Every structure is written in C-alpha cells, then in structure tokens.
Amino acid sequence: MPLDLSIIIPTFNESGNIKALIELLHNTIDKSITWEIIFVDDNSPDKTYQQVQKLSKDWNNVRVLRRVGRRGLSSAVIEGILSSSADYFLVMDGDLQHDEGIIPRMFASIKQDNLDLVIGSRFVGGGSTGELALNRVKVSRFATILSHRILKTKLTDPMSGFFMLSRAFFEQNVERLSAIGFKILLDLVASAKTPPKLIELPYQMRKRTEGESKLEPIVVWEYLLLLLDKSIGRFIPLRFMMFILVGLSGVLVHLVVLKGLLNFTDYSFLIAQSMATLVAMTNNYIFNNLFTYSDKRLTGFKFFKGLLSFYLACSIGFVINITLAEFLFKLDVAWYLSGLIGAVIGSIWNYGMTKYITWR
Numbered sequence: 001m002p003l004d005l006s007i008i009i010p011t012f013n014e015s016g017n018i019k020a021l022i023e024l025l026h027n028t029i030d031k032s033i034t035w036e037i038i039f040v041d042d043n044s045p046d047k048t049y050q051q052v053q054k055l056s057k058d059w060n061n062v063r064v065l066r067r068v069g070r071r072g073l074s075s076a077v078i079e080g081i082l083s084s085s086a087d088y089f090l091v092m093d094g095d096l097q098h099d100e101g102i103i104p105r106m107f108a109s110i111k112q113d114n115l116d117l118v119i120g121s122r123f124v125g126g127g128s129t130g131e132l133a134l135n136r137v138k139v140s141r142f143a144t145i146l147s148h149r150i151l152k153t154k155l156t157d158p159m160s161g162f163f164m165l166s167r168a169f170f171e172q173n174v175e176r177l178s179a180i181g182f183k184i185l186l187d188l189v190a191s192a193k194t195p196p197k198l199i200e201l202p203y204q205m206r207k208r209t210e211g212e213s214k215l216e217p218i219v220v221w222e223y224l225l226l227l228l229d230k231s232i233g234r235f236i237p238l239r240f241m242m243f244i245l246v247g248l249s250g251v252l253v254h255l256v257v258l259k260g261l262l263n264f265t266d267y268s269f270l271i272a273q274s275m276a277t278l279v280a281m282t283n284n285y286i287f288n289n290l291f292t293y294s295d296k297r298l299t300g301f302k303f304f305k306g307l308l309s310f311y312l313a314c315s316i317g318f319v320i321n322i323t324l325a326e327f328l329f330k331l332d333v334a335w336y337l338s339g340l341i342g343a344v345i346g347s348i349w350n351y352g353m354t355k356y357i358t359w360r
Ligand SMILES: Nc1nc2c(ncn2[C@@H]2O[C@H](COP(=O)(O)OP(=O)(O)OP(=O)(O)O)[C@@H](O)[C@H]2O)c(=O)[nH]1
Pocket: 009, 010, 011, 012, 013, 014, 040, 041, 042, 071, 072, 073, 076, 092, 093, 094, 095, 097, 161, 208, 212, 213, 214, 215
C-alpha cells in the first residue's frame, strides 16, 4: 500500500516522551490513511533510539534512524525525510509540546488544496505559546522580525517546528537547503525557488514535562549563521567567510604576542616571530573548531590529531603565501597587492586543505 504520511520526529534525550507520543499519534490519526513515524535520534546518551527500537516491536509503523557522531535538528529532519517514501511529511518535536490534535486538519488541507506547506502557528488567531516563559517569547518574536529580511513570504511563526509539507515541495528545494541549526521551516521557506503555497493553522503549545530543553547559546549562533547563509552565502561560502574572520583574529593575536615577546623577553626576532605564529595558528584552530566547524567539532584525542594536521596544512599555506608574494613583488607588482594576493591564496589553500584533512 502506498504510504500517505511520514511523521518525522528529531530527538535528543527524549526517552521519557516517546511512548506517550506514539500512543497519542495512534489515537489521533485516522485509520483511513497509511502512515508511519520516523524518529531521527542523534545517538542520545539516554538511549532514546533503544527505546524506539523496543516500542517498534509493538507498533510496526514506528522506526528509528540513529545517527552517530552528528548533532543538529535541521539535518536530522532532512535525513529523516530523505529516508521516507511517503507523499507527505509532518515534522514535529518529540517532547509533546506540539498539539497532535490538528494533524488530521493539516493533512486534509494539504491534500485537498494541493498545498506545499501547512504550518502549525502559535501566533495566528487561536494559537498560543502556552506557558512558555515571557523572555523566550520575546526572543522568538525578535528572531521572527530578523527572519523577514530573508523571507519573501511572510509567516506569523517561521520559528515553528511543527509543519506538514509535500514531497514535491521538498524535492524541488532539498538541494538548496543550508541544513544549519534548529530552524528547518525557515530554511525551507527561504530556500524555496518559488514562494510556497501555504496556510497556517493555530495550535496551543504545551509545556514540556519530561526531559530537558536543548536550546543552548549555540542555537542563537547557528540561527545567525542560517540568516547569513541565506543572504550573502549565495555568493561566498559561509564556512570560508568564517574561516577568514577567524584568520583575522589570528593576525591580531599574532601581533600582540610578537610585540609582547619583543618588549618583555630577550628572544631574537626569529624566535619571537615563530612563537607568535604558533600561538596564532593554535588560536585559529580552536576558534575554527568551535565556530566554523561547530557541526564537526573535534574533541578528545581527535582534537590533538586535528591540531597537528592544522599546523601542517597552514605551514604549507604560509610557504605558498610568502613565495607567491615575493614572486609578484619582484615582478614590480605593488607591495600591497603582492602581499594581499599572497595572503588570499595562502588562505584559500589553508581553507581547502583543512576542510578535507582536519574536519573531514
Ligand atoms: N536529532 C536531533 N534532535 C534534536 C537535536 N536538538 C534538539 N532535538 C530535538 O528537537 C526537538 C525540539 O527541541 P527542544 O529542545 O524541545 O526545543 P524547543 O521546543 O524549541 O525548546 P523548549 O521549548 O525549551 O522545549 C526535540 O524533540 C528535541 O529532542 C539534535 O541535535 N538532534
């Protein structure tokens, strides 16, 4: 029988919510449609994936996609959808905050009216943020205002994690998604080639009772990255922009350390310059690992292995930089152009090499 609907639920440490959620969905969804639930679990320490595997013995339309060594709500949702063969997908949280009661209406609308998207909104008539703390609501409102810069279609709740979409709409746009961070709906609408045909249905958000929120400061950072990627990211790869920003911080660190060593120690210029270079490279590695590659962050033993490969790649980049700059300078190219071209080509080398060697 063809599958009508896949319900995609990203999870991280939600083992206390899984069973209740599966039961609620089975009690709500009409028997006349064929549907399934796909949990996409990022190898939760509380073993949510095991919980789902156990429960899927009782419910044969429930399965789990377990991802190892990865984090990210948006990428989890995308991969869950990619693993499905249904005509429509519903994305919802695994913490019981989304009201499953509106799913039948969502499904009826998207099918009858041939829509791309049906969005559960907390901010249209009848919707509400429930008992969500006021400061969270304010942050959400502010994030919504920022999002208008990159959205051609105005949504009342672009931060919503509760929405239904058609396969046709997803497939038209999947290759353009940024897949960064928490806000997959915003990503989808901002990436869409043509403005999606959509409606918003109100729902009242419930309070989380089991498990913990995963809203950490990194989520704000990832949100800004998503906005950046959807604006200037079309012209310059986002990672490269961040790599260059981190590189500039390294130049500053380099000069401060060099000045300090020259002023306060007896080291020769060569030694001081070498030490400053090493400190700057370490600085760049740490910040690139934290921000540029936050999704592939190296920890433990891999952190040190990565540091060594970073030193190696950047040393070669440095040789390329000065050789090229000197070559140009000797050809009578202006000093600043020679210097700049050397630095840019060296940086492109460093970016390309470390991308494939350090953060593979
Ligand atoms: N697969 C996966 N799921 C995640 C990740 N981060 C969060 N989730 C899940 O995404 C859903 C939404 O996360 P929440 O922490 O509830 O975020 P929120 O609803 O905006 O915040 P609260 O109101 O504080 O609950 C939940 O089902 C989480 O378990 C992740 O890195 N990977």
